[in-house]
Amino acid sequence: FGPAGRPDMAPFRFVRWIAEGEPIKLYGDGSQTRSFCYVDDLIEAMIRTMEQDDTVGPVNIGNPVEFTIRELADAVLSKIDTNSKVVEEPLPSDDPTQRKPDISLAQKVLGWNPGIELSEGLDRTIPYFKTRIGA
Numbered sequence: 602f603g604p605a606g607r608p609d610m611a612p613f614r615f616v617r618w619i620a621e622g623e624p625i626k627l628y629g630d631g632s633q634t635r636s637f638c639y640v641d642d643l644i645e646a647m648i649r650t651m652e653q654d655d656t657v658g659p660v661n662i663g664n665p666v667e668f669t670i671r672e673l674a675d676a677v678l679s680k681i682d683t684n685s686k687v688v689e690e691p692l693p694s695d696d697p698t699q700r701k702p703d704i705s706l707a708q709k710v711l712g713w714n715p716g717i718e719l720s721e722g723l724d725r726t727i728p729y730f731k732t733r734i735g736a
Contacts, residue, residue: 602637602638602639602640602722602726603639603640603641603722603726603729604640604725604726604729605640605729606640606726611635611670611673612637612673612727612730615673615674615677616681616727616730616731616734617734618685619677619678619681619683619685620734620735622685623685624685624686624687625674625678625685625686625687625688626688626690627670627690628670628689628690628691628692628693629689629690629691629692629696630671630692631669631670631672631674631689632669632670632671632698633669633670633692633698633699634667634668634669634670634698634700634701635667635668635669635670635673635700636663636664636665636666636700636701636702637664637719637722638662638664638702638715639664639715639717639721639722639725639726641717642664642717643663645713646662646707646711646713646715649711649712649713650662650707650711653711655710656706656710660706660711661702661703661704661706662702662704662707662713663702663704663715664702665701665703665704666715666718666719667699667701668719671687674687675687676719676720676723677723677727680723680724680727
């Protein structure tokens with residue numbers, strides 16, 4: 602995630618709902634886990650992949666640090682002055698309960714690990730999201 606990220610991703614939706622004075626909507630109880638990798642880390646991994654010749658084929662890149670969607674909502678709320686609350690909506694039947702990439706090949710072949718943690722990524726991203734939605 603990061604500036605110019607997809608508007609359908611949870612961090613962007615959460616900021617938009619807050620800016621519109623809406624509650625943050627969690628699907629289910631928010632215990633599903635996700636991992637978000639900041640765009641600068643992704644680009645670094647892609648460049649390292651292109652600059653090496655040892656491995657040809659897919660190399661998973663991403664952030665293996667998981668957190669719940671509720672933790673993400675709380676993190677976004679902690680960074681924006683708002684009275685917005687979190688509400689629970691029905692969980693769609695096709696919503697995966699876990700998303701966590703296996704980056705062991707990227708670690709081994711590229712010597713790569715993501716370096717930007719969620720909190721810092723949100724600090725870099727929220728101002729962009731706010732300007733994009735006119736908040």
